[in-house]
Amino acid sequence: MNIHVRQPTSTELKAIERHRAFHQAIAKKGAALEAAKKPTCVSKPRAQADAAIGPEAMPAETDPPICGLPDTFFVLPKYDGLETTARIKIADIQMAVCRHYGVSVGDLLSPSRTAKLAYPRRLAMYLARELTHRSWHHIGRLFRRDHTTAIHAIRKVAGELLQDANLAHDVALLIEAITGTAS
Numbered sequence: 001m002n003i004h005v006r007q008p009t010s011t012e013l014k015a016i017e018r019h020r021a022f023h024q025a026i027a028k029k030g031a032a033l034e035a036a037k038k039p040t041c042v043s044k045p046r047a048q049a050d051a052a053i054g055p056e057a058m059p060a061e062t063d064p065p066i067c068g069l070p071d072t073f074f075v076l077p078k079y080d081g082l083e084t085t086a087r088i089k090i091a092d093i094q095m096a097v098c099r100h101y102g103v104s105v106g107d108l109l110s111p112s113r114t115a116k117l118a119y120p121r122r123l124a125m126y127l128a129r130e131l132t133h134r135s136w137h138h139i140g141r142l143f144r145r146d147h148t149t150a151i152h153a154i155r156k157v158a159g160e161l162l163q164d165a166n167l168a169h170d171v172a173l174l175i176e177a178i179t180g181t182a183s
Contacts, residue, residue, distance in 0.1 A: 015133045022158065029162045088178060090128045090142050096177045097124040100170070109144050123167075125150050126157035127174060 008016065098105050101120040108121050121143060128139045129150075140150035160167050175181075 012133065019130060019133075026161055026168070030165075030168070088131045090132060090134065090139070093127045093131065093174075093178055094124050094142075096174055097127065100174055100177070111144070122153035122157050123170070123174070125153040127171070127178065129154045131175070131178065 094105050094108055097120050098108055103117060103120055107117050108124065110117065112118075125139055125143055125145075128134060128142070129136075136147040136150050136154075139154075140147040143150065145153075157167070161171065
């Protein structure tokens with residue numbers, strides 16, 4: 001079986017690099033938030049716990065602490081959408097987001113601007129941009145919105161990802177559901 005995998009164009013390579021840089025910023029912010037949070041679930045002091053384990057099993061200095069924020073910030077940089085052989089459809093993204101938030105695709109595409117629908121819609125637009133690298137116009141058209149609405153939604157979610165660990169966790173779960181991968 002001979003499978004031909006095309007090389008990404010220069011525009012796609014730039015998009016991949018922009019994608020990596022953005023997610024590295026998320027990972028860096030996550031690491032800073034994790035370092036700032038003190039462990040709360042360790043009953044013994046860290047030095048006693050490490051001594052009880054033994055020096056051969058002790059984590060490296062760069063390992064995250066025993067407790068702290070979940071590793072959701074570190075799930076996102078692992079995905080490089082254009083480097084996979086399987087292509088993701090925006091309709092699949094819409095379905096996954098609708099299942100996750102308990103709304104219908106018709107509601108997601110409706111003109112309604114209620115928070116119950118606008119939040120999943122923004123998230124679906126963000127995932128469509130990150131996982132498919134489609135144009136603003138194409139994403140806006142598939143969500144029955146103007147391209148400027150898609151730009152605003154995607155930038156808003158990208159900004160919220162840097163501050164909200166729950167949103168980062170939701171995005172990681174949705175990426176796993178859409179791509180069929182586990183972190």
